[in-house]
Amino acid sequence: MTVSDFDNYRPPEPPRRSKRGGKRRRAGAGQGPGETPMVPEAEFTSYYGRPVVKPPPWGDPISAYLFLGGVAGGSALLGLGGQLTGRPELCRNSRLAALASVGIGAAALVADLGRPERFLNMLRTIKPTSPMSLGSWILTAFSAGVGISAASEIDRMTGSRLPLGPLRKVLRTIEGPAGVEAALFATPLSAYTAVLLSDTANPTWNAAREDLPFVFVSSASLAAAGLAMITTPVQQAGPARVLAVLGVAGDLIATRAMEQRMDPVAAEPLREGAPGRMLAWSQWLAAAGGIGVMAGGRHRPVAAACGVALLTASALTRFGVLRAGIRSTEDPRYTIEPQKRRLAARRKAGIVDDSITTPG
Amino acid sequence: MNKLTEAPGHIPHTGHPRKGFFTDTSICIGCKACEVACKEWNRNPHDSEFELLESSYDNTGSLGADTWRHVAFIEQDREHIDKARESGRALVSLGMPGIGPPGAPAAAAGTSPDVDTTPPNTPDFRWLMSSDVCKHCTNAGCLDVCPTGALFRTEHGTVVVQDDVCNGCGTCVAGCPFGVIERRSDGTAGVKGQRDFTPGEQAPTRNVGVAQKCTLCYDRMVDGQTPACAQACPTTSIKYGEREQMVSTAKERVAELHAQGLTEARLYGANDADGVGGTGSVFLLLDEPEVYGLPPDPRVPTADLPRMFKRAGLAAAGMLAAAAAAFLAGGRP
Numbered sequence: 230m231t232v233s234d235f236d237n238y239r240p241p242e243p244p245r246r247s248k249r250g251g252k253r254r255r256a257g258a259g260q261g262p263g264e265t266p267m268v269p270e271a272e273f274t275s276y277y278g279r280p281v282v283k284p285p286p287w288g289d290p291i292s293a294y295l296f297l298g299g300v301a302g303g304s305a306l307l308g309l310g311g312q313l314t315g316r317p318e319l320c321r322n323s324r325l326a327a328l329a330s331v332g333i334g335a336a337a338l339v340a341d342l343g344r345p346e347r348f349l350n351m352l353r354t355i356k357p358t359s360p361m362s363l364g365s366w367i368l369t370a371f372s373a374g375v376g377i378s379a380a381s382e383i384d385r386m387t388g389s390r391l392p393l394g395p396l397r398k399v400l401r402t403i404e405g406p407a408g409v410e411a412a413l414f415a416t417p418l419s420a421y422t423a424v425l426l427s428d429t430a431n432p433t434w435n436a437a438r439e440d441l442p443f444v445f446v447s448s449a450s451l452a453a454a455g456l457a458m459i460t461t462p463v464q465q466a467g468p469a470r471v472l473a474v475l476g477v478a479g480d481l482i483a484t485r486a487m488e489q490r491m492d493p494v495a496a497e498p499l500r501e502g503a504p505g506r507m508l509a510w511s512q513w514l515a516a517a518g519g520i521g522v523m524a525g526g527r528h529r530p531v532a533a534a535c536g537v538a539l540l541t542a543s544a545l546t547r548f549g550v551l552r553a554g555i556r557s558t559e560d561p562r563y564t565i566e567p568q569k570r571r572l573a574a575r576r577k578a579g580i581v582d583d584s585i586t587t588p589g
Numbered sequence: 590m591n592k593l594t595e596a597p598g599h600i601p602h603t604g605h606p607r608k609g610f611f612t613d614t615s616i617c618i619g620c621k622a623c624e625v626a627c628k629e630w631n632r633n634p635h636d637s638e639f640e641l642l643e644s645s646y647d648n649t650g651s652l653g654a655d656t657w658r659h660v661a662f663i664e665q666d667r668e669h670i671d672k673a674r675e676s677g678r679a680l681v682s683l684g685m686p687g688i689g690p691p692g693a694p695a696a697a698a699g700t701s702p703d704v705d706t707t708p709p710n711t712p713d714f715r716w717l718m719s720s721d722v723c724k725h726c727t728n729a730g731c732l733d734v735c736p737t738g739a740l741f742r743t744e745h746g747t748v749v750v751q752d753d754v755c756n757g758c759g760t761c762v763a764g765c766p767f768g769v770i771e772r773r774s775d776g777t778a779g780v781k782g783q784r785d786f787t788p789g790e791q792a793p794t795r796n797v798g799v800a801q802k803c804t805l806c807y808d809r810m811v812d813g814q815t816p817a818c819a820q821a822c823p824t825t826s827i828k829y830g831e832r833e834q835m836v837s838t839a840k841e842r843v844a845e846l847h848a849q850g851l852t853e854a855r856l857y858g859a860n861d862a863d864g865v866g867g868t869g870s871v872f873l874l875l876d877e878p879e880v881y882g883l884p885p886d887p888r889v890p891t892a893d894l895p896r897m898f899k900r901a902g903l904a905a906a907g908m909l910a911a912a913a914a915a916f917l918a919g920g921r922p
């Protein structure tokens with residue numbers, strides 16, 4: 230479209246990156262002459278294919294935190310169970326596992342802040358609308374209980390050589406209640422991260438909000454159980470094996486349900502590309518681990534191998550979900566198509582007063 | 590909206606009316622004076638390597654940590670113009686509430702006998718230019734999800750980051766349905782308190798690692814000044830004032846355009862019943878919002894938060910039950 234003579238000197242324009250409904254190019258203006266116009270699908274023009282919503286600046290440390298937080302939560306539960314049912318080794322190993330994973334996880338969380346030196350600002354206020362705020366408090370409360378109970382274990386392992394003095398008595402008295410306290414915050418710790426991801430404008434995470442918590446607690450259970458099967462002799466790891474199988478079942482079911490009930494377009498990043506492959510592998514590994522536990526969980530090497538498979542499966546789930554969400558912000562189609570569809574559905578149902586676009 | 594979600598009405602106001610923008614894109618000439626004025630006043634670093642983005646005259650890209658006003662350029666041919674007009678007409682015929690200025694009902698749809706309602710000749714080509722900005726939402730996703738309270742609602746009903754509180758967790762970036770707020774990674778600009786830097790020398794960047802977005806020029810506002818972009822706009826495409834006033838101005842303007850047969854005109858953000866409770870920055874658009882890179886049906890994520898908590902609680906209870914079952918069925922040690 231020449232508007233002035235000088236435009237003749239313009240070099241030929243490179244093809245636009247503007248997307249019409251994403252990858253499937255639809256018949257319309259400017260398409261090749263050979264294309265036959267088809268029934269127009271829900272068509273939209275985006276702004277040069279640029280994203281509508283922004284990805285949060287969350288990288289692998291946050292995925293690692295999602296994974297480790299789950300391991301810590303599940304381990305604290307196993308620790309309490311061991312404590313109450315007289316399984317000292319399961320109790321000790323789980324407490325130590327909980328402390329190690331929550332410690333590394335919290336460090337990863339701080340490392341991903343833009344201003345790590347201000348991490349204490351997280352505890353500046355309690356904000357019910359902010360899962361990040363509630364999560365910080367859950368993490369703090371959890372760490373307190375886990376820290377005390379694990380400290381007592383470390384003291385026992387080193388033959389009471391920690392320089393505790395009279396505090397040792399106190400430590401021994403409160404380690405039990407501390408284990409209970411940690412277990413109290415263990416399930417919220419495993420579940421809140423799902424709300425943290427879903428309570429955003431991110432198309433994929435937000436669309437997964439109904440079932441993501443179930444995926445995450447299942448993943449946490451199977452990972453913690455897997456770790457316990459590696460660290461603890463089979464005689465005491467019976468509950469870990471059951472928890473592993475329950476976790477696998479929950480994970481497989483919840484993941485299916487999530488993908489099916491989500492908006493189909495918003496679910497695509499969970500199936501495609503690298504995140505899709507990670508999630509698929511996670512499912513296979515979880516299933517294999519679960520079957521392995523049922524078949525040969527009483528043999529230590531098999532149990533340990535299954536444990537590794539389950540831990541890997543859980544890590545892949547967390548990395549996959551996080552990256553799928555980041556990916557869903559790269560193409561505007563994941564934001565625009567579901568929104569256009571739900572708007573049209575509401576209009577069809579006769580609700581016309583809640584659109585952000587109005588004729589006046 | 591549920592009780593959790595914050596809104597301007599929740600804070601006891603100090604007698605200040607809620608302030609906002611009305612950006613009338615139909616008279617924008619794409620001069621980018623607003624972008625420049627914003628950068629200068631707020632000392633925002635440049636955010637690109639001065640590359641050409643192959644998107645008409647838009648080489649800024651999008652809103653972000655260092656860009657608080659962004660002028661979009663869209664080139665459209667006759668077919669697109671017709672389509673935009675058609676979609677606008679469809680919007681009118683939906684019978685949505687609030688057509689026309691208050692006091693002049695139905696005139697908008699063109700039923701007044703003395704107005705010529707034949708659409709003006711469709712030009713073969715048009716440029717859409719629109720200066721985008723933070724919407725200062727009534728129910729702001731960024732503010733709701735911020736864990737530190739760094740984001741807060743000012744006495745003017747706007748949403749502002751306290752840069753000395755923010756720890757750069759980035760939750761707000763994910764929480765904004767419009768992709769506005771962003772964590773600043775680097776850049777080159779000086780501290781505002783030290784305005785008198787040596788010209789020609791690189792001044793240090795402030796607020797690196799901290800979430801940054803439009804403040805609606807909070808610092809100017811407290812002095813009763815107009816925000817830099819609105820002051821710089823030569824065509825009054827960017828208007829600033831009390832939000833209610835802005836909304837009624839917008840409604841009058843859209844009615845005027847409809848009366849001229851320009852049915853493609855529509856408002857964005859003027860509806861308090863929408864997913865974000867209406868926006869503090871209202872826009873008059875000449876095509877569908879997604880054409881400008883705006884979401885067609887944004888929804889503040891915290892609107893569904895109670896439900897999400899319920900589901901998470903259920904999941905947590907399930908995990909507890911599974912652990913209990915594991916120890917019951919796990920045999921004797």
Ligand code: SF4
Nearest residue numbers: 723724726730731765
């Ligand atoms: S547009 Fe985004 S950054 Fe601006 S107030 Fe709304 S949610 Fe916050």
Ligand code: SF4
Nearest residue numbers: 735755757758759761
């Ligand atoms: S990055 Fe800063 S403003 Fe944004 S949510 Fe985190 S603390 Fe709040």
